[in-house]
Amino acid sequence: MRPLLISRLSRFTAVRWRPGVPVVTSPAYLFSSAVACAVLSLHARTASALSTMALPSSVREISFHLNNPLLLSATTINPGEKTFDVINPGSKDGKEVIAKCRVMGRSDAKNIIEASAAALPAWRDGTTCLHRSKILTKWSDEIKDNMEDMATIMTMESGKPLAESKGEVMYACSFLDYYAGEALRPTSAGGGFIAPSTFSTPEGTPRGQIIAINEAVGVTAMVTPWNFPAAMITRKVGPALAAGCTAVVKPSELTPLSAIALCALGKKAGIPDGVFELVVAGTDSTPAVGEEFCSNPIVKKISFTGSVAVGKLLARQSADTVKKVSLELGGNAPFIVFDDADVDVAVQAAVASKFRHAGQTCVCSDRFFVHQSIHDEFVSKFVAAVEQLKVAPGMNEGATMGPLITSNAAEIVRAKVEEAIAEGGKCVTGGSALPDVGANFFQPTIITEVDTESRIWKEETFGPVAAIRSFDTEEEALEVANDCSVGLASYFCSQDLSRVFRVAKQVETGIVGVNTGIISTASAPFGGVKESGLGREGSAMGIGEYLETKYMFVNA
Numbered sequence: 001m002r003p004l005l006i007s008r009l010s011r012f013t014a015v016r017w018r019p020g021v022p023v024v025t026s027p028a029y030l031f032s033s034a035v036a037c038a039v040l041s042l043h044a045r046t047a048s049a050l051s052t053m054a055l056p057s058s059v060r061e062i063s064f065h066l067n068n069p070l071l072l073s074a075t076t077i078n079p080g081e082k083t084f085d086v087i088n089p090g091s092k093d094g095k096e097v098i099a100k101c102r103v104m105g106r107s108d109a110k111n112i113i114e115a116s117a118a119a120l121p122a123w124r125d126g127t128t129c130l131h132r133s134k135i136l137t138k139w140s141d142e143i144k145d146n147m148e149d150m151a152t153i154m155t156m157e158s159g160k161p162l163a164e165s166k167g168e169v170m171y172a173c174s175f176l177d178y179y180a181g182e183a184l185r186p187t188s189a190g191g192g193f194i195a196p197s198t199f200s201t202p203e204g205t206p207r208g209q210i211i212a213i214n215e216a217v218g219v220t221a222m223v224t225p226w227n228f229p230a231a232m233i234t235r236k237v238g239p240a241l242a243a244g245c246t247a248v249v250k251p252s253e254l255t256p257l258s259a260i261a262l263c264a265l266g267k268k269a270g271i272p273d274g275v276f277e278l279v280v281a282g283t284d285s286t287p288a289v290g291e292e293f294c295s296n297p298i299v300k301k302i303s304f305t306g307s308v309a310v311g312k313l314l315a316r317q318s319a320d321t322v323k324k325v326s327l328e329l330g331g332n333a334p335f336i337v338f339d340d341a342d343v344d345v346a347v348q349a350a351v352a353s354k355f356r357h358a359g360q361t362c363v364c365s366d367r368f369f370v371h372q373s374i375h376d377e378f379v380s381k382f383v384a385a386v387e388q389l390k391v392a393p394g395m396n397e398g399a400t401m402g403p404l405i406t407s408n409a410a411e412i413v414r415a416k417v418e419e420a421i422a423e424g425g426k427c428v429t430g431g432s433a434l435p436d437v438g439a440n441f442f443q444p445t446i447i448t449e450v451d452t453e454s455r456i457w458k459e460e461t462f463g464p465v466a467a468i469r470s471f472d473t474e475e476e477a478l479e480v481a482n483d484c485s486v487g488l489a490s491y492f493c494s495q496d497l498s499r500v501f502r503v504a505k506q507v508e509t510g511i512v513g514v515n516t517g518i519i520s521t522a523s524a525p526f527g528g529v530k531e532s533g534l535g536r537e538g539s540a541m542g543i544g545e546y547l548e549t550k551y552m553f554v555n556a
Contacts, residue, residue, distance in 0.1 A: 064098060064156055066149045071261050072099070084282035086257060089159040089403045090393035094410075094439030098156050101256055101280050106288040109248070109279045110296065116219045116246040117298045119274025124216045124244035129183045129190060132242055136180035139269035140173040143230075143262070150230065150261060155394035157255045158229055159402040159440070160357045162394055171520070172230040172262075175238040178522040179543060183242035187540045189216045189547060199553075208555040214547045216244035217324060218300035221293035223314070224259070225305050226252035226405060227360050233262055235522075236303045237276055239543040245301070250279045250289055254405060294318040301546060302326070305362075308486065308531050315534075326535035326545050328362070328527060331488030332460040333509070334481035335365035335517075338474070339373045341493035345515055347381045350466070353491055353517030355389060355444055358401050359464040360409075363489035363511065363519065366461050368468040369477045375470040379448060382466070383429045386444045391437060403440035404463060410440045413463035420447050420456040420467065430464070452480065460486070474503065482508045488528035491517060510536075 066072070086099040123132075143150060151165035160168070182188055195210040220240050224232040233249055240247045251259035256278075263278050281289045290310075293299055294317035302318050303326040304311055311327040318325050335353060337346045353365040370378045392399035404410040414433055421427055430445030442464055450457050450467040457467050471477045481490065490509040494500055504512045510528040513519040520526060525536040535545050 064152070066152060068146055068149050071146060071149050071264060072153070072257060082282070084253060086157055087254075087406075088156050089405050089440045090155075090395070090438055092438050094403070094407050099257060101282070103282040103285050104280050104289070105285040106292045109250075109281075109289045109292040112248055112277045112279055113219060113221070113292070113296050113298050115274040116248050116277060119272060120219055120246045123241075123246055123272065123275050124189075124218075127244070129188060129242075132244065133180040133183040135270045136176045136183065136238060136242060139266050139271065140176035140180070142265040142269050143169060143173050143176075146261070146265060150258065152395075153257045153261055154229055154255070155402075157257050158226060158357075159394050159405060161392075161399040161402050163400075164357060164402075165394065168228060168231050171228075171522075172234040174522040175231065175234040175538070178538075179238035179242040182239065182540060182543050185540070187214070188242060188543055189214050189244045192549070197553075199555075208553055211552045211554065213550045213552060214243075215550055217546050217548050218245060219298050220245045220247050220301040220303065220546060221296075221299045222247060222249045222303045223290060223293070223306065224249060224251050226254040227357055227362075229255035229258035230262055232305050233259055235526075235537050235542070236305075237266075239537075240301075240546045241271070241276065243543055243546040245546045246275045248277050248279060248293070248299075250281055250286070250293070253280075253282050253286060256280045290314060291317055294323070295321060297321050299323060303535075303537075303545070304328070311533060312531075324545070326527075326537070327533035328535075328537060329486070329488070329531065329533040330460045331362050331364075331486050331509075331528065331532055332367060332458075332484050333363060333365045333489045333491065334367045334369060334484075334507070335490075336471075336477050336481060336492035336503070337368070337370045337374065337378055338477075338492065338494040338496070338499065339371040340496050340499070341371075341374070342495060342515070343374055343378050343381060346378060346493040347385050349491065349493060349513070349515060349517035350382055351385050351389075351517070353513070354466050355386065355401055355464050358404060358442070360405060360462045362460075364462075365491055365517070366467065367457055367481070368466055369471045369481065370468060371477075372470040372472055375468075379428060379446070379468065383446055386446060386466075387429055389444050391434060391441055391444065393438065401444060401464060403438055404442060405440070407439055409462060410442055413442050413461065413465060416456040416459075416461060416463075417445060417447065417465055420450055420454045423451045423454050425450045425454065425456075425467070452483075474499070478503065478506050482506075484508075485530055486528065486532040487530040488532035489513065489519065491519075 082103040083100040085097045088096040088098050147169055150169045154165040155162045192213040197206045197208050197210050199207040201207045222236045237247045266276050279289055301324040304314050305328040308329045311329040315325055390398050390400045394402040425447040426449045428446050430443035432443050434441035445465040448468045487509040489511040490507045491513040493515050500514055522538050525539040525541045527536040
């Protein structure tokens with residue numbers, strides 16, 4: 001592993017190291033202050049060189065080893081300086097503090113947006129597509145070189161199992177690799193198309209040339225979620241930088257460390273100051289930062305992944321400055337198992353689509369419809385597979401499902417499960433919290449005979465709970481599946497090719513998985529219909545979200 005040194009100071013904020021930790025100021029590794037200012041106190045034993053040094057008496061050591069101890073640099077906290085805690089959700093009490101970050105607010109956001117605007121001309125107009133492509137590739141390589149540390153950071157702050165975190169790190173890199181290629185294609189900035197001219201001379205011959213040119217939209221602002229703290233950043237920043245835009249990102253206050261490490265590695269790869277920066281806001285300052293993103297006329301594009309309610313708010317706030325807006329919002333995914341399905345394949349797909357990250361993804365299946373002729377067989381095999389999951393803190397060897405992200409999230413799941421059972425649902429496995437494992441852990445749960453009016457059926461459940469109903473006809477399954485205000489992802493299992501295309505056409509979602517529970521990839525367009533959002537991320541369509549089209553007619 002190559003050492004990564006973060007020691008740059010800037011006009012945005014001053015950074016100081018905590019007592020007992022040596023300052024490293026090699027000019028070869030100077031990075032943006034938006035990274036350096038963010039982590040103020042890392043409560044961790046990071047490497048053998050640091051573990052022998054005395055930590056402040058108020059800090060409790062935790063098992064948080066980094067091969068590259070300076071990937072996150074810790075500093076002392078100024079008297080009176082506002083900070084927020086980063087919590088390990090997989091700790092026994094669900095309250096273990098692993099880091100403190102300085103609270104950045106609206107004024108910080110405004111300053112960073114202005115710095116991003118200042119950096120835009122040189123990045124957009126002064127670099128070639130090949131140069132931007134090489135930087136994205138280098139950034140991906142730097143992340144891969146720091147795979148173990150990136151995965152450890154992610155697991156410590158999000159709770160997901162370490163193996164799952166490693167998978168996300170590679171998934172995050174896949175967007176940088178993909179858009180490194182896309183930067184060179186005619187669909188990127190500087191590309192476009194030539195169309196036949198419909199204008200004519202008095203003699204009736206064609207006159208002039210119609211030209212459409214793709215141009216970078218400009219300064220972009222992005223708000224990313226906690227459940228994919230690395231991949232959701234690269235899925236947005238990758239195409240933005242490939243197109244020649246600059247990017248300002250507000251990561252979730254629950255998982256800022258992955259973003260800080262990503263940004264540091266980006267600077268190491270050669271991303272200039274101002275081109276990719278972070279606003280690390282706390283819970284209280286997040287609304288003001290979001291409002292600054294939306295109302296600041298310098299920002300030309302907003303991209304948000306999160307809840308429907310917040311997405312609607314950001315869209316309203318962006319209306320006055322008529323920004324381009326991309327929204328990837330919530331879902332309530334149906335999973336249909338038809339009578340001709342391979343039940344074993346369906347079970348495998350169901351486990352993958354429901355219990356990844358303890359059910360805390362926007363494309364997780366929530367509502368399961370199983371044909372009555374195979375209902376009992378499917379449920380029996382589904383229960384057997386789910387009971388093989390190992391629920392444990394993410395850093396534990398062999399863990400396959402971690403905690404809920406907060407105690408409030410765990411409480412919501414518990415309440416919805418109890419309501420569903422009280423309303424007539426039958427809990428066939430799970431159904432309870434796991435306090436012996438940790439405060440935020442909940443059993444993988446399957447409930448059958450769920451009422452369609454139950455809250456666990458009508459609302460997206462960010463938790464490890466599968467709600468199941470049986471059905472008789474294809475028409476019935478589609479009617480209930482489409483009876484939803486959102487439409488992000490859907491899944492179904494069938495071996496009838498005619499049914500596959502018929503149902504895929506009729507289901508009202510932006511993404512359809514057939515005989516599988518894993519559907520996300522950098523080369524596919526990701527996004528929803530109805531209230532699940534606007535725009536697409538991934539694929540060639542993803543870079544189009546960061547481009548404007550200029551039409552030019554040349555009368556020659």
